[in-house]
Structure formats: C-alpha cells, structure tokens
C-alpha cells in the first residue's frame with residue numbers, strides 16, 4: 001500500500017476537530033471552538049435560532065456578538081437590531097461587544113477567544129483573518145452561524161490547499177498589504193475558490209503578527225476559505241497574557257500534499273494599488289500615481305491596527321492633509337485607540353487633519369462615517385472596492401497600504417510612499 | 424425536484440453587493456421588502472421581471488463572491504428566483520444558498536441565453552433548454568447538501584432532527 005502523504009494545516013485542524021483522518025475533499029461534521037456574529041449578520045442568526053426552536057447557545061463562553069458594522073447606530077432600524085443583540089447576550093450569556101469596542105476581527109483574537117490550532121466560524125466573510133494566527137477560521141452565513149451556536153458543530157468540506165511562498169525581502173515603503181494585493185492581481189478574485197491558502201517563506205517569517213493578519217484577512221478576496229500560517233515564536237508571544245486558552249500550534253507536514261504551489265519574489269514588488277471596481281484589478285503604483293482623490297480611509301479589519309496607525313503617523317508627522325481631502329481614521333479596536341493615544345499617533349494624525357471615528361468598521365461598508373459623493377475617488381486601506389461598497393455606486397474606490405494612503409492624502413492624489421522611506 | 428421558468432442572464436463575478444447592496448442590509452430585516460432591491464446594481468428591474476412568474480438567475484463564473492450576507496440568497500428566494508445556474512460559485516454564497524433552501528446548479532451556462540425557457544431536474548442532474556431543444560448535464564449535489572436542500576434548508580433540518588443528522 002502506498003503510504004498517505006503528510007497533512008496540510010487545514011487537514012490537521014479538521015482531523016483534530018472531527019475525530020477522523022480528515023483529507024482534502026472529505027465532508028466532515030466538526031466541533032468548533034468559537035462562533036462569532038456581527039451586527040449585519042447576527043439578527044438573522046438570532047431569527048434562525050428562534051425558527052429552530054433553540055433558546056440557548058451550546059457554550060456561552062464560546063460565542064460572541066459584535067456591534068461594529070454600523071456603530072454607533074446611524075438609524076432607528078439599526079438601533080433595533082443592536083437592541084436585539086444586547087437582549088440575545090442577556091438571554092444566552094454570550095459575550096457582547098457593544099458600540100466602540102472595535103471590529104470583530106480585531107476583537108476575537110485580541111481578547112484571546114481563539115488560539116493557534118483552533119477551528120472557528122464567524123458570520124462575516126473576513127473571519128479568515130485569524131488564519132495568520134494558525135486558527136482555521138472561516139466566514140459562514142447566519143444560518144450556519146446559528147447551527148454552530150446551537151450545537152457547537154458544523155459541516156465542512158475539507159479544502160485543498162494552495163501553498164504560496166514569498167521569497168526575498170520587502171523593499172522600504174512596501175508592506176504586507178502590497179504582498180496580498182499583488183497576489184490578487186496574479187491569481188484573480190476566484191484564484192483560490194474552495195481552497196485554503198498556506199502562506200510561507202522568509203518574508204512572512206519577518207513580518208509582525210499584525211502585518212500577517214492583513215494578508216490572511218484578504219484570503220477571501222481570492223476566493224479562499226482560509227489563509228493559514230504557521231504559529232512561530234512571535235505568534236505565541238502575541239498570545240501571552242490574552243487569556244486562559246493554551247495554544248496547540250499545527251505545522252504542516254514536510255510532505256504535505258498541496259493542490260498547487262506558487263513562489264513570489266517579494267523583492268521585486270513595489271507598492272500596489274487595486275483600482276475600481278475589483279480587488280484583482282491591481283497595478284503597480286507607478287501606473288496610477290497622480291490620480292486625484294477626495295477621501296482617504298485608514299482603518300478596517302485589514303489595516304486598522306497599531307502598526308498601521310504608526311506608519312501613517314510617521315508619514316504625516318509635521319505635515320498636513322490636503323485641504324481638498326477628507327481623511328478618515330478608524331482604529332480597529334478600543335485597545336488600539338488607547339495604545340495609539342499613548343504612543344502619540346492619534347495626536348499626530350488629528351493635528352495633520354484626520355477625522356477620527358469610533359473604533360469599528362468605519363466607512364468600510366457604506367452605512368455611515370464617510371460615504372463618498374458622486375464621481376469621487378477614494379483611497380482606502382480596506383479590503384474591498386466593489387462598486388457601491390462605500391454606499392455610493394457612483395464613487396470609485398482604490399485600495400492600498402496605510403503608507404500609500406497617508407502619502408496620498410497629503411497631495412490629494414495617489415502618491416508613491418517610498419519617498420518617505422528613502423535613505 | 425423539477426423546476427421550470429425563464430432564464431435571466433448576467434455575467435461573471437457577480438458579487439454580493441450587486442445581489443443586495445450592503446447599504447440595504449441594515450435598513451430592514453424584512454426580506455420581502457428587501458427583495459425589491461435584488462440585483463439592483465446590475466438590473467434595476469430584476470424584481471419586476473422575475474417576481475410574477477418566477478425565473479432562473481443564470482450567470483458566468485464565481486457567482487456570489489464577496490460578503491457572507493445571507494440576505495443575498497434570501498432576497499433571491501423572495502424575488503421568486505427558482506434556482507441560480509452558474510459556471511462556478513463563491514463558496515460562502517454556495518453554502519448559504521443550500522442552507523436557506525435556494526437550489527444552486529453548477530453547469531455550462533454558455534449554452535443558455537437570456538429569455539430561454541428551462542426545466543431544471545435536480546435529481547437527474549440535467550438542465551433542459553426548451554427554447555434551444557438541448558440538454559445540459561451537471562454533477563448532482565454531494566449527499567450532505569442534497570439532504571439539506573431536500574429538508575428545506577438547515578433550519579428545517581435542525582427542527583426535524585434537533586441537531587445535525589448528516
């Protein structure tokens with residue numbers, strides 16, 4: 001008999017959680033370690049639970065709901081949904097993160113709800129963010145979320161894995177956002193549909209944990225079910241003091257079977273920009289430099305972390321946001337806001353002309369906090385630039401790194417940030 | 424299960440913001456009201472065209488990419504969309520469709536034009552194009568998904584069995 005090949009990170013985590021020898025293509029019913037919902041999806045999950053006749057969650061310690069997408073509420077309808085979530089929290093005992101706590105994808109790992117080796121689902125497509133922390137985390141719909149909240153289980157198809165290796169080293173002024181935008185440009189918005197991606201290589205090893213999360217966050221933008229990385233010493237250190245749970249890191253076997261392998265020379269990558277209206281419509285910044293912009297956004301679950309605020313503050317220190325630009329800053333969580341205040345970044349950004357909004361999703365999904373006007377161009381650190389994404393289908397969204405956004409808001413046009421990192 | 428209706432054809436990479444814009448998802452939890460905005464970014468008259476007699480939404484590759492919003496399959500169901508036929512689907516949309524009871528068919532949609540009369544036989548795995556007199560085979564759903572769909576979605580499955588019974 002031919003021995004079976006080794007396992008990918010995904011196959012290991014699904015094996016551990018389903019009590020089977022899980023292999024790509026298998027359909028398993030697996031135990032989940034955590035379930036999360038946000039304010040756009042939880043109300044439907046609550047309704048699905050009611051329809052199922054379920055009044056309790058399987059384990060209140062393992063469920064959280066987050067008010068982040070439209071928060072504080074801009075509308076009566078939203079206020080009613082937020083009330084429904086608060087009542088759900090009281091009824092079930094699950095954790096409720098109310099207005100001002102931050103974006104779900106920052107809070108779940110920040111508060112130690114998941115650790116390496118876990119399997120979790122969230123009712124939000126960017127739940128793949130925690131793959132950077134060696135968690136198999138994936139986005140599901142509200143009914144799936146409800147089933148997981150009720151039973152602590154969910155059915156999964158164990159995905160094939162695509163291995164992406166970043167060789168070389170990053171140039172100054174180039175960041176993890178540029179690496180993932182470059183990949184999207186290469187493989188397209190459906191380049192990894194139904195698959196998991198594992199990210200490897202010396203460039204990933206060098207990145208901070210925060211910078212790695214930016215990459216895994218956007219795995220869904222190429223269709224992937226998860227964007228996984230190994231847990232190294234940095235990952236384990238990041239989790240210290242965040243909670244009681246013990247990490248159980250899962251490395252892929254050296255002879256794991258990958259569906260495809262792709263190697264990218266990161267040294268050759270400069271700042272990248274995704275142009276309207278698709279995340280894979282990516283160009284090197286040289287091709288879009290000079291495009292006028294009316295709004296800049298720094299924040300979101302992609303790039304609203306402390307390091308991102310630090311990069312923007314380093315560029316804007318002693319400079320001014322162009323008078324023709326609105327520069328909106330949304331820290332990803334209350335803790336990040338506090339840390340950024342302590343480090344002086346908020347002072348710098350606000351002095352430079354930034355409009356600071358509540359920790360949360362900010363203007364990302366077009367419900368409030370900076371809906372662009374007809375015909376306007378926006379440069380954003382977010383992960384999506386679909387038509388209408390920010391609430392106006394006649395606006396144009398460009399995506400780039402925090403450095404690219406900071407450099408661009410100074411000049412009111414898309415600007416290569418490398419000049420601030422020269423020498 | 425045999426379904427019959429007209430085809431309403433659109434292109435590749437139709438994302439969830441096109442199916443139902445994020446700006447509406449907070450306006451209301453009433454899917455019947457939201458359904459009026461289904462596919463609005465691509466076709467402002469989708470609801471008016473499909474609602475009276477039902478229809479198949481036919482698309483190219485990667486249908487439903489983007490967000491996890493379950494409002495996407497729900498507004499299609501409430502606008503009387505009988506099934507979505509596409510060359511491929513984004514995975515969260517695909518799961519959500521099955522879980523909410525909207526049939527999804529992966530087949531070669533190049534063989535279907537806007538306005539064609541179709542019959543979709545989910546068990547047999549065939550789309551009959553009555554207008555063109557052709558048949559398009561498709562692989563039947565894996566058993567787990569077929570069971571959920573035949574139970575009427577995940578909620579009904581849970582009601583019936585009190586949990587997962589797959």
Ligand code: SF4
Pocket residue numbers: 068069103104105124126300301302360361362364365382383
């Ligand atoms: S910040 Fe944007 S992408 Fe992230 S969870 Fe919020 S709305 Fe979604």
